[in-house]
Structure formats: structure tokens, C-alpha cells
Amino acid sequence: MRKAVELDYSKEFAAIARAYEQSGGDAQALRDHRFGSLVVSGNHILGLNKLPGLEIEVEELADGIKAHIEVEPGAIIAQPVHLCFGLLPKEGVQRIISHFKVGPGASVRFLAHCSFPNAVKVQHIMEAEAQIGAGAEMEYNEAHFHGPAGGAEVYPHARIAIAEGGRYRSEFKLIQGMVGRLDIDYEVHLEARATAELLAKVYGKGDDRIRIKDSLYLEGAQARGLVKSRIVLQDRAEAEFAGEAVGAAPFARGHIDCTEILRGTEAKAVAVPKLTVVDERAKLTHEAAIGSIDKKELETLMARGLSEEEAVETVVRGLLR
Amino acid sequence: MLKIEGLFLELDGRPILRGLELEVAEGEIHALLGANGTGKSTLAYTIMGLAGYRPQRGRIYFAGQEITDRSVTERARLGITLAWQQPASFEGLTIKEYLEIARQSGGTSPTIAECLELVGLPAANYLARTLNEHLSGGERKRVELAAVLAMNPRLAILDEPDSGIDVLSLADIMEVIRGMNRRGITVLLITHREEFARAAHRASHLCAGRVLKTGEPEEVVRFYKENCKRCDHVNEPELEQLEGQR
Numbered sequence: 001m002r003k004a005v006e007l008d009y010s011k012e013f014a015a016i017a018r019a020y021e022q023s024g025g026d027a028q029a030l031r032d033h034r035f036g037s038l039v040v041s042g043n044h045i046l047g048l049n050k051l052p053g054l055e056i057e058v059e060e061l062a063d064g065i066k067a068h069i070e071v072e073p074g075a076i077i078a079q080p081v082h083l084c085f086g087l088l089p090k091e092g093v094q095r096i097i098s099h100f101k102v103g104p105g106a107s108v109r110f111l112a113h114c115s116f117p118n119a120v121k122v123q124h125i126m127e128a129e130a131q132i133g134a135g136a137e138m139e140y141n142e143a144h145f146h147g148p149a150g151g152a153e154v155y156p157h158a159r160i161a162i163a164e165g166g167r168y169r170s171e172f173k174l175i176q177g178m179v180g181r182l183d184i185d186y187e188v189h190l191e192a193r194a195t196a197e198l199l200a201k202v203y204g205k206g207d208d209r210i211r212i213k214d215s216l217y218l219e220g221a222q223a224r225g226l227v228k229s230r231i232v233l234q235d236r237a238e239a240e241f242a243g244e245a246v247g248a249a250p251f252a253r254g255h256i257d258c259t260e261i262l263r264g265t266e267a268k269a270v271a272v273p274k275l276t277v278v279d280e281r282a283k284l285t286h287e288a289a290i291g292s293i294d295k296k297e298l299e300t301l302m303a304r305g306l307s308e309e310e311a312v313e314t315v316v317r318g319l320l321r
Numbered sequence: 322m323l324k325i326e327g328l329f330l331e332l333d334g335r336p337i338l339r340g341l342e343l344e345v346a347e348g349e350i351h352a353l354l355g356a357n358g359t360g361k362s363t364l365a366y367t368i369m370g371l372a373g374y375r376p377q378r379g380r381i382y383f384a385g386q387e388i389t390d391r392s393v394t395e396r397a398r399l400g401i402t403l404a405w406q407q408p409a410s411f412e413g414l415t416i417k418e419y420l421e422i423a424r425q426s427g428g429t430s431p432t433i434a435e436c437l438e439l440v441g442l443p444a445a446n447y448l449a450r451t452l453n454e455h456l457s458g459g460e461r462k463r464v465e466l467a468a469v470l471a472m473n474p475r476l477a478i479l480d481e482p483d484s485g486i487d488v489l490s491l492a493d494i495m496e497v498i499r500g501m502n503r504r505g506i507t508v509l510l511i512t513h514r515e516e517f518a519r520a521a522h523r524a525s526h527l528c529a530g531r532v533l534k535t536g537e538p539e540e541v542v543r544f545y546k547e548n549c550k551r552c553d554h555v556n557e558p559e560l561e562q563l564e565g566q567r
């Protein structure tokens with residue numbers, strides 16, 4: 001079922017808008033026709049707003065939606081496009097199958113907020129593909145809000161192809177509520193002079209389980225990529241970060257940067273960087289820091305009068321910002 | 322204001338502070354002069370009470386109270402702070418937030434914008450920047466001095482605020498320290514730069530974990546130049562020989 005430009009001001013919309021705000025989004029933007037937007041609760045399309053140069057086609061599935069989002073070649077979408085996904089019941093599945101196409105020379109920024117405030121047994125599955133044209137720019141910022149029960153399972157999987165000179169930047173943030181189970185799998189292919197930056201920030205608590213796999217395939221000359229993760233773990237939370245880069249072209253540059261901070265003695269962190277170079281002129285690097293919070297940072301804040309606990313909170317807040 | 326008696330500290334089985342005695346009077350800039358490896362930073366950390374720097378022997382008094390067993394936070398809340406030689410980076414924290422934290426204990430300290438201006442950093446250009454990005458070493462050290470101004474402590478321990486500063490800016494940094502002092506902050510200024518020591522009210526010369534001489538800055542600088550720079554054993558000097566010249 002395809003929908004035209006319209007909004008459904010139902011109670012469900014109001015509820016999902018409230019959840020959207022809980023996850024840090026601006027619900028007013030969902031009602032403002034100056035902003036491109038898509039609002040989905042479960043498998044219900046509650047709101048949709050297209051803009052000149054921005055085409056959104058969406059259909060409801062039995063357990064989610066399928067969307068095709070296309071930015072015309074050369075179109076500059078000045079305001080961020082808001083994507084609101086959520087599932088309000090305690091149980092259920094939401095599958096988001098999306099295809100993004102950003103035409104050559106176009107530019108677009110997405111703000112995606114995903115809310116599962118009551119999740120006891122909820123699955124959120126994102127299967128995304130993105131094609132970024134030559135010289136085009138796409139930014140995708142995704143923030144999650146999960147409830148306190150730890151019953152969410154989130155599977156953001158994406159395959160992104162960036163044509164020559166294109167740019168892609170993504171930030172995934174899950175720092176509010178319990179993570180539950182998170183399994184990120186992003187794969188980015190870069191042609192000549194394309195650039196990509198993948199950033200993930202996650203705060204694991206309780207029995208949360210986190211797995212992040214970000215892969216860069218630097219296939220064109222002078223392609224550049226950065227994979228960066230910032231993970232804080234407490235209680236019995238566990239995380240595994242697998243950052244991979246393949247340098248397969250002259251003067252390709254890739255860097256993997258992982259910081260995982262453990263609070264307490266029961267949390268567990270693993271970092272597995274994997275670098276593969278198949279062109280001698282490519283250069284890949286990685287850095288990983290796993291452990292407790294930097295002692296000098298804590299003591300500096302304590303020397304300004306903060307308690308140790310306040311100092312820890314301050315450092316963590318900055319790291320996950 | 323600060324009195325240290327018989328301070329002895331070993332790190333990894335190696336004596337660093339060896340019966341150190343020091344008094345810093347309220348309202349003064351007191352320079353602590355010494356070559357690399359003589360224990361200057363270790364003394365700063367010990368006064369601040371950092372983890373791993375608990376003295377095996379000796380006592381530290383601040384404003385008449387013994388603080389030897391107090392935590393870092395307790396010492397800070399009594400009015401002591403430390404500006405590190407190599408300040409921490411703090412990913413994601415803005416300069417504005419960092420200075421606001423310091424100012425929480427600052428009482429009547431200047432506004433954070435004023436603190437930045439006082440150290441020569443235009444507030445409009447710096448408040449929103451994060452501490453870990455795009456700051457030179459010199460800028461970071463100035464931010465550290467701004468944090469001290471924002472905290473408005475009774476005693477500021479400045480660990481080599483002159484290191485990493487370009488020659489042209491050294492006079493500015495010393496003026497910042499004098500300004501800090503004019504605001505009522507007592508300063509323990511750790512340096513191995515003679516011109517910085519000369520600008521203090523009093524100076525002490527530290528060698529091999531002991532204060533060998535305290536007095537007028539010029540006199541202490543002369544002692545330092547005449548003795549310490551000829552010493553071949555930075556960490557194992559011929560103490561008896563030097564002590565004979567006190």
C-alpha cells in the first residue's frame with residue numbers, strides 16, 4: 001500500500017511522537033511540512049512528508065515496512081529528514097526494509113529515532129541498502145530509546161555503496177535505557193576518493209549483549225574510511241567490537257578506533273580489529289583502548305572538587321556524547 | 322598555608338621524596354625549582370593526594386589541618402587544586418563544561434568567559450570546542466590555567482605551566498600566574514625555568530627528593546645554577562656536598 005503526503009493525527013501518532021521525543025527527537029518536525037519525514041509505528045505508516053527532490057515510497061508489510069527513499073541528482077535537502085520508527089507494545093517485531101538512493105551531487109541528512117519504551121520482547125530489524133552517487137553526501141544519525149526492561153533486540157544491518165567522490169557518515173547511538181541485545185553489521189564499499197565515517201556509541205548495562213561489526217572496503221584509489229566506536233559497559237554487560245578494513249586500492253586510507261570502558265568487575269569487552277591490505281600503497285591503522293576510565297581524567301575532575309562518582313559520570317557523558 | 326614535614330615516598334621500591342620539608346606562605350608565589358627527575362611532579366601529586374602517591378612517612382598540613390590521609394576530592398574542597406604538566410584530554414567534553422565544573426567550587430570566581438579571556442583565549446572562539454580536538458598543547462595549558470581561575474582555589478599547584486609554551490608567550494603565562502596570585506590564590510609554581518622562578522616571591526630548590534634551599538628567588542636560582550647543573554647524578558646527587566652549601 002502506497003501513501004501520499006499526509007499525516008495521521010491519531011492517538012498512535014501522538015504516542016509515537018512522545019516516544020520520538022524520549023529518544024531525543026523533535027516531534028514538531030514530524031508535523032512540519034518543511035521537513036521530510038516518515039513515521040512508522042510497528043507496521044503502520046502514520047506520517048509521511050516528501051519534499052521537492054526527495055521521494056519516499058513506502059509500503060506496509062505484515063511485520064514492518066518497506067521504504068524506498070531517493071534524492072534526485074543534484075538535490076540539496078537543506079533540512080534534516082526525520083525518520084521515526086517505534087513499537088509501543090511490550091512484544092512484537094518491527095522489520096524496516098529500506099533502500100536509499102542519493103543521486104550524483106545530491107546531499108541529504110537523516111535523523112532516525114527508534115523508540116521501544118515498553119519493550120519486554122521486541123525485535124527491531126533493519127535491513128538497509130544505500131547507494132550514494134558520485135560526489136553525493138549522505139549522513140545517517142540514528143538514536144535509540146529503549147525502556148528499562150532490557151527486552152529489545154535490535155539488528156541494524158546495512159550495505160552501503162559509495163561512488164567516486166561520494167561521502168557517507170553515520171552515527172548510531174544507544175545510550176538511554178537498557179540495550180537488550182544489539183547486533184550492528186554495516187558494510188561499506190568505497191570507490192575512488194569516496195569517504196566514509198562510521199561511529200557507534202553504546203552504553204551497556206545489566207545483562208545487555210552488544211555486537212558491532214563495521215567493515216570498510218576501500219576499493220577505489222584514495223578512498224578513505226574511519227570506523228570509530230565508543231562503548232561503556234557496567235554490571236554484567238558484554239560487548240564485542242569487530243572493526244574491519246580492507247585496503248584494495250592505491251593510497252586508500254582506513255582507520256579503526258575503538259574505546260571500551262568497563263565500570264565494575266563483571267562487565268566484559270572484546271575488540272577485534274582486522275586489517276587487510278591487498279595494495280602495497282594502501283595504509284590501514286587501528287587503535288583500541290579497553291579498560292577502566294583514564295585515571296588522570298578522573299583525578300583532574302576530582303582535583304576540581306567532584307566526587308569520584310561525579311567524575312566518572314562526567315567522563316562517560318563526554319565519551320558517549 | 323602549606324607545610325610539609327619529613328615527607329618520604331617510594332615508587333616501585335625507589336625513593337623519590339626523601340625527608341622533604343617545605344613551607345608555602347599564604348598569598349605568595351612559591352617557585353619550586355629543580356632539574357628533571359628530582360621529584361617536583363611527584364611532590365605535586367603527593368600534595369594533591371593522587372592514587373599511588375601516598376607517602377610512607379611524613380605529614381602534610383594545609384591551613385592548619387593535617388591532610389595526609391585526605392582524598393583528592395576532600396583536598397580540592399578544602400581549596401587545593403593542581404594543574405597538570407600534561408593535561409588530560411577528555412573526549413567530548415567542551416571547554417565551557419570543563420570550566421563550569423571547576424567553577425562549581427569557585428564561589429566568587431570570574432565568569433568562565435572572563436577566565437578564558439584572562440588566559441588570552443577569546444571566549445567566543447573556545448567555549449564550544451571540545452578538549453580533545455584541535456587544541457594545541459599551549460592552548461590546552463591555557464585552558465588548564467583558566468580552570469584554576471574558575472575554581473578560585475586557596476592554593477594552586479601549577480606543574481610546569483611554562484612547558485610546551487612558545488617563547489613569545491612565556492611572559493603572558495607568567496602574567497596570568499601573577500594575576501591569579503593578585504586574586505588571592507597562593508601558587509606553588511613548579512618549574513625548571515630560571516626566569517619563572519625569579520618572578521616568584523620565594524623559591525625552593527629541590528634535588529633528589531629533598532629541598533636543599535629556600536629563600537629569595539635570585540639566591541635560589543644562583544644556588545641551582547652553581548650546583549645542580551654541574552651535578553652528573555640527577556637522581557643520585559652528592560647530597561652531602563650540596564647540603565654543605567645550604
